[in-house]
Amino acid sequence: MSGVEIPYVSSPRPDTGLVNAKLGIWLFLASEVMLFGGLFSAYVLLRVGADVWPEGSTILNVPLATLNTVVLISSSITMVLAWASLVRLDFNKYRLYNYGTLLCGAIFLVIKYIEYSSKFHHGLYPSESTFMAIYFTLTGLHGIHVIGGMLVLSYLCWPGSKMWKTEPIRFTGRVEVAGLFWHLVDLVWIFLFPVLYLM
Amino acid sequence: MEHHEELPFWRKYILSTDHKVIGIQYALTGGFFLFFGFGLMMLMRWSMAFPDQPVPYLGFLFSESGGAISPNTYNTFGAMHGTIMVFMGVVPLAFGAFGNYVLPLQIGAVDMAFPKINAASYWALFVGGMIMLASFFLPEGPAKSGWTSYPPLADIDVGAGQTYWLIGMVFLITSSLLGAINFITTTIQLRAKGMTFMRLPFLVWTQLVTAILLLLAFPPLEAAAFLQLMDRLADTSFFLATGLVVSGQVADISGGGSPILWQHLFWFLAHPEVYVLILPALGIVTEIIATNSRKPIFGYKSMVYSLIFLGFMSFVVWAHHMFITGMGTTMNAFFQTTTMIISIPSVIILSCLFISLWGGSLRFNTPMLFALAFLPMFGIGGLTGLPLGLSSADIHLHDTYYVIGHFHYVVAPGTLFALFAGIYYWFPKITGRMMNEVLGKIHFVGSLIFMNLVFFPMMIQGLAGVNRRLYDGGASYADPAAVIDPGFYSHVANVLHLNKLMTYSAWALGIVQIFFLINLVWSIKKGKKASRNPWNSTTLEWAAPSPPGHGNFDGPIAVYGNPYEYSVPGEERDFSPQFEPGGHPQSQKEEI
Amino acid sequence: MGKVEGHDLEELNSHVRTCIAIFVGLLALTMITVSVSYLDLPVPAAISLALCIALVKGSMVVSIFMHLVSEKEIIFWSLSLTVIFFIFLMAIPVITQEDIIKQTIEVRH
Amino acid sequence: MQQQPMNDFFGFPWMPIDVSEHGKALDDLNIWVHWLMLLLFVGWMGYFIYVLFRFRQSRQPRAVYAGTKSHFGTYVEVSVILAEIVLLAGFSIPLWAQWVDDFPPEEESVIVRVVSEQFAWNFHYSGPDGVFGDTLPELIDVETNPLGLDREDPNAQDDVITKRLYLPVDKPVITHLTSKDVIHSFGIPAMRVKQDIIPGSSIPVTFKPVVVGKYLIACSQLCGVSHFSMRGFIEVLTQDEFAQWMDTEVAKAISEKEQGDMW
Numbered sequence A: 001m002s003g004v005e006i007p008y009v010s011s012p013r014p015d016t017g018l019v020n021a022k023l024g025i026w027l028f029l030a031s032e033v034m035l036f037g038g039l040f041s042a043y044v045l046l047r048v049g050a051d052v053w054p055e056g057s058t059i060l061n062v063p064l065a066t067l068n069t070v071v072l073i074s075s076s077i078t079m080v081l082a083w084a085s086l087v088r089l090d091f092n093k094y095r096l097y098n099y100g101t102l103l104c105g106a107i108f109l110v111i112k113y114i115e116y117s118s119k120f121h122h123g124l125y126p127s128e129s130t131f132m133a134i135y136f137t138l139t140g141l142h143g144i145h146v147i148g149g150m151l152v153l154s155y156l157c158w159p160g161s162k163m164w165k166t167e168p169i170r171f172t173g174r175v176e177v178a179g180l181f182w183h184l185v186d187l188v189w190i191f192l193f194p195v196l197y198l199m
Numbered sequence B: 001m002e003h004h005e006e007l008p009f010w011r012k013y014i015l016s017t018d019h020k021v022i023g024i025q026y027a028l029t030g031g032f033f034l035f036f037g038f039g040l041m042m043l044m045r046w047s048m049a050f051p052d053q054p055v056p057y058l059g060f061l062f063s064e065s066g067g068a069i070s071p072n073t074y075n076t077f078g079a080m081h082g083t084i085m086v087f088m089g090v091v092p093l094a095f096g097a098f099g100n101y102v103l104p105l106q107i108g109a110v111d112m113a114f115p116k117i118n119a120a121s122y123w124a125l126f127v128g129g130m131i132m133l134a135s136f137f138l139p140e141g142p143a144k145s146g147w148t149s150y151p152p153l154a155d156i157d158v159g160a161g162q163t164y165w166l167i168g169m170v171f172l173i174t175s176s177l178l179g180a181i182n183f184i185t186t187t188i189q190l191r192a193k194g195m196t197f198m199r200l201p202f203l204v205w206t207q208l209v210t211a212i213l214l215l216l217a218f219p220p221l222e223a224a225a226f227l228q229l230m231d232r233l234a235d236t237s238f239f240l241a242t243g244l245v246v247s248g249q250v251a252d253i254s255g256g257g258s259p260i261l262w263q264h265l266f267w268f269l270a271h272p273e274v275y276v277l278i279l280p281a282l283g284i285v286t287e288i289i290a291t292n293s294r295k296p297i298f299g300y301k302s303m304v305y306s307l308i309f310l311g312f313m314s315f316v317v318w319a320h321h322m323f324i325t326g327m328g329t330t331m332n333a334f335f336q337t338t339t340m341i342i343s344i345p346s347v348i349i350l351s352c353l354f355i356s357l358w359g360g361s362l363r364f365n366t367p368m369l370f371a372l373a374f375l376p377m378f379g380i381g382g383l384t385g386l387p388l389g390l391s392s393a394d395i396h397l398h399d400t401y402y403v404i405g406h407f408h409y410v411v412a413p414g415t416l417f418a419l420f421a422g423i424y425y426w427f428p429k430i431t432g433r434m435m436n437e438v439l440g441k442i443h444f445v446g447s448l449i450f451m452n453l454v455f456f457p458m459m460i461q462g463l464a465g466v467n468r469r470l471y472d473g474g475a476s477y478a479d480p481a482a483v484i485d486p487g488f489y490s491h492v493a494n495v496l497h498l499n500k501l502m503t504y505s506a507w508a509l510g511i512v513q514i515f516f517l518i519n520l521v522w523s524i525k526k527g528k529k530a531s532r533n534p535w536n537s538t539t540l541e542w543a544a545p546s547p548p549g550h551g552n553f554d555g556p557i558a559v560y561g562n563p564y565e566y567s568v569p570g571e572e573r574d575f576s577p578q579f580e581p582g583g584h585p586q587s588q589k590e591e592i
Numbered sequence C: 001m002g003k004v005e006g007h008d009l010e011e012l013n014s015h016v017r018t019c020i021a022i023f024v025g026l027l028a029l030t031m032i033t034v035s036v037s038y039l040d041l042p043v044p045a046a047i048s049l050a051l052c053i054a055l056v057k058g059s060m061v062v063s064i065f066m067h068l069v070s071e072k073e074i075i076f077w078s079l080s081l082t083v084i085f086f087i088f089l090m091a092i093p094v095i096t097q098e099d100i101i102k103q104t105i106e107v108r109h
Numbered sequence D: 001m002q003q004q005p006m007n008d009f010f011g012f013p014w015m016p017i018d019v020s021e022h023g024k025a026l027d028d029l030n031i032w033v034h035w036l037m038l039l040l041f042v043g044w045m046g047y048f049i050y051v052l053f054r055f056r057q058s059r060q061p062r063a064v065y066a067g068t069k070s071h072f073g074t075y076v077e078v079s080v081i082l083a084e085i086v087l088l089a090g091f092s093i094p095l096w097a098q099w100v101d102d103f104p105p106e107e108e109s110v111i112v113r114v115v116s117e118q119f120a121w122n123f124h125y126s127g128p129d130g131v132f133g134d135t136l137p138e139l140i141d142v143e144t145n146p147l148g149l150d151r152e153d154p155n156a157q158d159d160v161i162t163k164r165l166y167l168p169v170d171k172p173v174i175t176h177l178t179s180k181d182v183i184h185s186f187g188i189p190a191m192r193v194k195q196d197i198i199p200g201s202s203i204p205v206t207f208k209p210v211v212v213g214k215y216l217i218a219c220s221q222l223c224g225v226s227h228f229s230m231r232g233f234i235e236v237l238t239q240d241e242f243a244q245w246m247d248t249e250v251a252k253a254i255s256e257k258e259q260g261d262m263w
């Protein structure tokens, strides 16, 4: 709304050294950590209590997941480069790298889709076993985060990038903040991958 | 202040991003749900006192069961009473409304750090609330497995009620998370010049700690809600053990899940949640007691440290709700010990408030009366937590009315009284008019008497061993016809008559609230005009006009001293506001 | 070359170089953890190794990509709190689950 | 219903009678902690009322900035801490350890499997052979075989399944609690027993009734629409009566089995 100027939107508050959005996103990430913490805790408790627990690699497709890991890690580095390009005032390069991130996200989802459909094809639904249930829940929730991150990045790539002309510092801050979220999605996958596929 | 272009009504009052408007939206929504939840309980109390008898006047609502409340309806109402009161009543009012309206003013901010997220937070609550309300119109009715929604019962519940509950909870959780992020960021980033952490009014501290609890405790419940949704919609067995036999049929599930898992994830949230219900109340009470005793709060610093410690410890006591699920000695000892430890900071905070009164000049206006009554009421509630926290004593008391009595003493004559006090106290700031004192005092006396008449008998029933969640209030355990042959010992028989007393008192409590509602509506238009600082108070919100305009203060504002500088020796006035130079030299030592 | 205010280009360049190094490191660790999983180590060893590698990778992402190493104190504190509660959340339910009323008597069938 | 005898709680008849061996200790703890609560409450309440009267505005027009310098609050806090330590270390933890770890020798006890379901209690005695017959979920029939007892199993021949819990007086009981469907809770107010029954696990609980009589089991966990009426009935008999009752039941079980075979 018009009128009130909220301080520390683009320049940091001297005593804390932070802009509002930076603190806000880290708090949000903290809550995300606890969200996945709840699910991981469920995983641990169910696994410890189970009589038998299948080794992930016997059911799931490790090569595809490895590929997905590489894709997500790559998307993280393009995210960093996109932000760095903005700091260097190179908007076109920012867009290019941002396309790269979005593309990686899309590849990730396509591979996920292939994995899911091959499971369904073999009649492996979440109701099959506790392992399949936690696999679908964890990767599904992670997939929703990927989609969410892609929506934010698309916004910053197209309609939201108008802000670059008017408030470049604030826009750079937004990209940085979106990047933090994207890295978290990567981070979660880094743990999901061994937990579900390798052990 | 510069003049703004007029905004259309819906931008100004509906989709507003002004923290004050959002605060009022929260208050009205929370107030509505409190009333609604209380309405459910008045019906349930009828059933407890007069099981199977048609409800007077409202019998048409229950035509299927001949006007009486059936056990099934009772269970749905019970689950929804708990859910509504906790997540849609007290949290929106204590955290959402008071936090939104008062917190930015008290730290000298122009608005919340993220106004749009703030509005989104309110609307998430609204959607969640609507989903919960919608579930009342489902053919099988809303959720009926208690506010705790323990599986397998909740998992295998027929009808969509439990699914609505879970989806509604996801929205309510989202709302609280967004709110929490906003509150923490605002408190850390938008404090006015000179407002150091140790100069924050205690209410701001309590809201800050509350926000941290919500931020870190709610997500695991969200995770649990997803798991239960999977169980219900995708036929997984996260919470279903192998070999369940439901109504004679072996259930068609993969099994291998754990019902206890839900309890861990639920109580990981729900214990911090109960402190979410009480901490803002403690903050409100502290503000009012300081103002109306005209002296600084005793031991402000130790209160702040206790508060932080309490917040931290609230994450490691949760399994005291699970003592009798089959815990071994080691973990049991661990949770008993943490539970006893967490009672200490509460004792310290309450002692500080009691001692603060010593040497004061007490003004007994309505907000002060509610705030003072809060102390012993919270005291009773808190003290009755101790036998529950000692697991060996809890064996007898668990899931009896003693537990119900314990927590209602903290949330009803505790938190609700603090909320009433807060409404009477900040009403002049919000509307520019005072509330009526006579009506206020009637409301106070009536509420105090009837709250105690509702909740004290619960302790007696609980000690006798009467269980909670019984639609007939325990009559099945005392009825000679039902207790198949005579000669069985009934622990309930002697205390059953208390049900009627509690029911009548609950209705009387409802009638007393009418005085409050009349007062509320009447005072908006007809109340005595209030100045900026009607209570001669010291904190920052009283520097703003009543009601504050867009952007809150007349101009830049700075802070010069501690929050509660009342009756400073040598000063002529008995209050030295934070926003004016002056006050006790001690309080100005710390610089920015 | 210009830059957005409040940033030091030198620092930025070296940060980007570190990030690329980390990227390569992450790829390498991914390959290692996958190949180790084909070694058929005993389960506990395999789990600990996989988790250790994941932890290393995770802290690389957090500290460099998310530049937590150079972040402000308040963020650092709020994350430490989160980590503590995360550990509580992971550990206490399982420990409790393991410490149930157990004694030698089993129902004999 | 006519008045029932109650136990004393601070001079009021607020506690149910207690017919178990361990109950007294739990009640004592309960009373001790209520003493602490009462002390705190009465102490602070006295102070509170005095303060409200003494420091009202008309009597004390201007407040004293410094308030009190006394360390009264600290003393209270320290005493509360000490009292809690005593209650924890001296009573509650040891009592709990006894409650969950100290099981009587199996030979000297009555062993009962308690199987709960929506909304009924079933009790399974192993009979003279001391071994429970197999139960298979597939065999469950609500009317004739609520536990799905496998009548072919030799160990099941003499097994007794009842709807009421019969116990001998003065003899320790070991119950193994299981549930067929949802969580129930095995609560016996008159014996200070309460234990949630978690489907999927079998939880042992021990107690010892010391007075002959008839008592109620109260299901203490919300388990569905008829939770309110999920009572169970316990009859504590003299040891002779119990032995006699057991003999009749076993004979009945065996003869039923033979009849079943003839068909």
Ligand code: HEA
Residues within 6 Å of the ligand: B148, B274, B275, B277, B278, B320, B321, B339, B340, B342, B343, B344, B346, B347, B350, B351, B375, B376, B377, B378, B379, B380, B381, B382, B383, B385, B386, B388, B389, B390, B394, B397, B398, B399, B403, B406, B407, B410, B411, B415, D040, D041, D044, D045, D048
């Ligand atoms: C605002 C809410 C709130 C608060 C603050 C508390 C505070 C406490 N609670 Fe409570 N509790 C609930 C809400 C709350 N609780 C709810 C909702 C449930 C039930 C949930 C369900 O099952 O549905 C519950 C259940 C519950 C249980 C589980 C019981 C059971 O199911 O068997 C236990 C067990 O340990 C417990 C313990 C405690 C303790 C030790 C405190 C301590 O923090 C209390 C510390 C306070 C004091 C010790 C008071 C100090 C006061 C003085 C020293 C001064 C006295 C002076 C005068 C009175 C004049 N609570």
Ligand code: HEA
Residues within 6 Å of the ligand: B027, B028, B030, B031, B032, B034, B035, B038, B041, B045, B078, B079, B081, B082, B083, B085, B086, B090, B145, B146, B147, B148, B277, B404, B408, B411, B412, B413, B416, B423, B454, B468, B469, B470, B471, B506, B509, B513, B516
């Ligand atoms: C915050 C929580 C809260 C609050 C405030 C209350 C308030 C009340 N509760 Fe509730 N209750 C619970 C939380 C709460 N309860 C929970 C969690 C359960 C357990 C559910 C379960 O078993 O799953 C429970 C269960 C419960 C039971 C046991 C049911 C059973 O076990 O079967 C009973 C029985 O009498 C009861 C009674 C009451 C009564 C009489 C009030 C009264 O105090 C109500 C008083 C209400 C008011 C006085 C309304 C005030 C509001 C206004 C006046 C509007 C203000 C307007 C604006 C601001 C605009 N409650």
Ligand code: CUA
Residues within 6 Å of the ligand: D117, D118, D119, D183, D184, D185, D219, D220, D221, D222, D223, D224, D227, D228, D230
């Ligand atoms: Cu079974 Cu309640």
Ligand SMILES: [Cu+2]
Residues within 6 Å of the ligand: B270, B271, B274, B317, B318, B320, B321
């Ligand atoms: Cu608790």
